[in-house]
Amino acid sequence: MAARKPQRRREFGTARKLASGRWQARYLGPDGQRHKAPETFETKSDAQDWLNLVRADIERSTWRDPDAGAVNFEKYTLRWLEERGLAPTTVDRYDGLLRLHILPTFGGKNLDEITPPSVRTWRADRLKATGATTVAKSYRLLKSILQTAVDDDLLRNNPCRIKGAGKEEADERPTAAIEQVFDLADAMGPRWRLMVLLGAFASLRPEELAELRRHSVDLDECSLRVTQASPELTNGRRVTGDPKTRAGKRTVYLPDFLLPELRRHLQWFAEKGPDGLLFIGEKGAPFRRSTFGRKWRKARTKVGMPDNFRFYDLRHTGNTLAADTGAKLKDLMVRAGQSSERAQLIYQHSTAKHQRRLAQGIDAEVRQQLRSPDAEGQHAEEA
Numbered sequence: 001m002a003a004r005k006p007q008r009r010r011e012f013g014t015a016r017k018l019a020s021g022r023w024q025a026r027y028l029g030p031d032g033q034r035h036k037a038p039e040t041f042e043t044k045s046d047a048q049d050w051l052n053l054v055r056a057d058i059e060r061s062t063w064r065d066p067d068a069g070a071v072n073f074e075k076y077t078l079r080w081l082e083e084r085g086l087a088p089t090t091v092d093r094y095d096g097l098l099r100l101h102i103l104p105t106f107g108g109k110n111l112d113e114i115t116p117p118s119v120r121t122w123r124a125d126r127l128k129a130t131g132a133t134t135v136a137k138s139y140r141l142l143k144s145i146l147q148t149a150v151d152d153d154l155l156r157n158n159p160c161r162i163k164g165a166g167k168e169e170a171d172e173r174p175t176a177a178i179e180q181v182f183d184l185a186d187a188m189g190p191r192w193r194l195m196v197l198l199g200a201f202a203s204l205r206p207e208e209l210a211e212l213r214r215h216s217v218d219l220d221e222c223s224l225r226v227t228q229a230s231p232e233l234t235n236g237r238r239v240t241g242d243p244k245t246r247a248g249k250r251t252v253y254l255p256d257f258l259l260p261e262l263r264r265h266l267q268w269f270a271e272k273g274p275d276g277l278l279f280i281g282e283k284g285a286p287f288r289r290s291t292f293g294r295k296w297r298k299a300r301t302k303v304g305m306p307d308n309f310r311f312y313d314l315r316h317t318g319n320t321l322a323a324d325t326g327a328k329l330k331d332l333m334v335r336a337g338q339s340s341e342r343a344q345l346i347y348q349h350s351t352a353k354h355q356r357r358l359a360q361g362i363d364a365e366v367r368q369q370l371r372s373p374d375a376e377g378q379h380a381e382e383a
Helices: 044-059 073-084 088-106 116-129 132-151 178-188 190-201 206-210 256-268 289-303 313-324 329-336 341-347 352-371 373-382
Strands: 014-017 023-028 034-036 223-226 250-253
Touching (some): 014 044, 073 088, 088 116, 116 132, 178 190, 178 289, 190 206, 190 256, 190 313
Antiparallel strands (some): 223 250
């Protein structure tokens, strides 16, 4: 009896010849929908080879709907922002990066139209137009959004693949000398003098200063209790809530020379009542970033500080002064309200004065060792 011929495996999908003479491959996907190859093929064999690869993906459960990425990037991004549960300040920052740097290029594209070459071109163009730090922030945001698209099975791979593109290499921020801090405080005038001094010598963030109240002040201990912050968004709206980090809720002990400044400010300028704000404008309203900014720029010019010296840089000054006292890193983190060592190290500056102290300390230690009896005996033997 003749051997039975092995049953031929049924071919997957169909390949048909088009009027152009090229071949089109089509197949029925696991989703029950009919799909076709994104390109045509020169021969039927080529079309069938492509279908075999698709079948292998289905059998390995790695198949992905080739049309899944046909989702508008801008619409997907808006949904991405809504679903993250981000803090208002973070949403405000992301909105600026998207509006100014990302959406003008990618807003009208579908997710699957964003390719590694297009990301590289976009980044190169942005570097020509704005600062490297802003580009790094924008790249990280774009990469995060597209990584979520990968997790959602809308993209097979993340097109953001530029090594180191999201790393910030910001210049070290300037610091002010002690005399310059007091000059700035004088130039800002009596109402805002204490804010400048606390920004420097208490290392307080502007949003923390904005929410300080009378009950935050302990004159007996010469300290401030930071429990909330009120950052101002780009649209001018203030959002009151917890400080920037979990470590932001803290008691900051002040140098004694600030006690008379505190007493005077409470008597003359702070809002009345135990819950009264410590800093208010001339008309009794909470201070606004725009109004305060104009005063700050005038004071900065009057004192002769560089144009890139921000109010926030006073915090760098305070952290550097605290570090120069020889305080432990943990103590510095508590004072500044930092949750990570990396964040605190960003604000510490190794000044020439501090380096001189280190050299003098080494000098003193070496001289002390050389003067010890054991060292003198050893030198005598060598002689």
